[in-house]
Amino acid sequence: MGRAPCCDKANVKKGPWSPEEDAKLRSYIEQHGTGGNWIALPQKIGLKRCGKSCRLRWLNYLRPNIKHGGFSEEEDNIICSLYVAIGSRWSIIAAQLPGRTDNDIKNYWNTKLKKKLLGKQHKNQQQARRVCRRNQGTKDSKDSNTMSAKEGNHHSSWPMPTISTNQFNQVDHHASDDVHESITKFLMNLDGAAFCCRGRAEQGNPLASSLGQQHLNRNSMGSITLPEQANSFINGYSPSGYRISQGLNEIAVELDEMFLGNSVKLRGLDCFFGAGNMVAENNWTSTSGSMNWNEISPLIYPPVVTNYQGMQQQCLPDELVHILGAQI
DNA sequence: AAAACAAGCAACCGCGGACCT
DNA sequence: TAGGTCCGCGGTTGCTTGTTT
Incomplete structure (x- = not known):
């Protein structure tokens, strides 16, 4: 017996968010908050999105004071030191960097920091x-x-x-x-x-x-x-x-x-x-x-x-x- | 100029834990 | 205490954009 799906997969939109969807979600949350229930949120707003998708969009993109890109040297240091200490606990690492999301840090690590x-x-x-x-x-060239x-x-x-x-x-x-x-x-x-x-x-x-x-x-x-x-x-x-x-x-x-x-x-x-x-x-x-x-x-x-x-x-x-x- | 490839990033997915009844 | 539901997390995918050939 599998887990019940969080939403009706057939009736939810996937893929990139449109500006209209962003505006709807942002204005609703700014006025009413999330209501403590992400699953019910899209229905209230009239969005054909999964609740998890709404949550992700809000947390990673629409939320106020989100910073994207342009990681400083100090932020690099914090990310690296925490990664070595605690591993890929991105949410914990993100908590140390105001304005940064775990997703952002994870992507930054995977694409840049790790290679660096x-x-x-x-x-x-x-x-x-x-x-x-x-x-x-040359004494041991064989080796x-x-x-x-x-x-x-x-x-x-x-x-x-x-x-x-x-x-x-x-x-x-x-x-x-x-x-x-x-x-x-x-x-x-x-x-x-x-x-x-x-x-x-x-x-x-x-x-x-x-x-x-x-x-x-x-x-x-x-x-x-x-x-x-x-x-x-x-x-x-x-x-x-x-x-x-x-x-x-x-x-x-x-x-x-x-x-x-x-x-x-x-x-x-x-x-x-x-x-x-x-x-x-x-x-x-x-x-x-x-x-x-x-x-x-x-x-x-x-x-x-x-x-x-x-x-x-x-x-x-x-x-x-x-x-x-x-x-x- | 176009195709192939690489890099960056947003979004999705599934799992585990917390919470509620 | 058990079962159901939801949240949050980390891994992964796939689209977009930039670069190279």
Whole structure:
């Protein structure tokens, strides 16, 4: 048994709105409000439109003080930082940008911001590879040939260095110890985010969602223990076992450039960046009530790999692509 | 000049959750 | 508590416009 349709599909008009329809809808809502019932609204006005369509038209286009296009640098920063932190929660992101709609931001991200970010990331990757080759010199030309060959099989925009899987065990896990604390701290905040926004966390940013969906555990000593997935990320692997930190590391350089010095206070987002009551409740001692990008970034791109030359690794571009919401 | 392709954007769709009875 | 209805969200589609060949 399916869900009942919200309107009579056969008798509703679809497609672009005419100026007359806009005028009807606008004048009615300005005079009477929505009446709390979008479904009944079109009938009252005499519009042959679905109620959902009316709602969308009003919210995204007719509503007063709507801004279209012309996103500022500051808005870019907010969108990017929130996307990395909470994923594609466009309505939450839109709430931080007065006059912007979730649809607008979503379109802007998909058409411009994502490409802008990926473009810079690709540029950086090329630079990193140049440095890598310079450091390696010609002593290991065989490996470089292998790398080039493998790159050819990858998405052209994601040329990733590779190693054989038996090299995974050589990763220096100790290098992650120093960030463990800050990661844990961020996870506490993700836990708060999950508390605030549980429901659609399986979509969007897989990092925030997979971690944020889980409550942190305490061992018998009262110390916080991380979920298995979290430790996987910390050690530089996705839960599915793919190496992820390299790609994240590189894109994070770009994000860092964008966000350093940007101390915009995100309205109403304490639950994402450090809620005082949550900290108290979990007995977590924090030097500040909120997290800044520098605290968040180690989790987004754990600095597991500090020696690029000695740490060629297998990356799965899809992991990174997923986080950026890219669809190659 | 025209066709092909790409980018941008408005609108649609289906799902999950909130609310009401 | 269960079932029905509506709202709001995010993903997707398809039309329009601009650019390239």
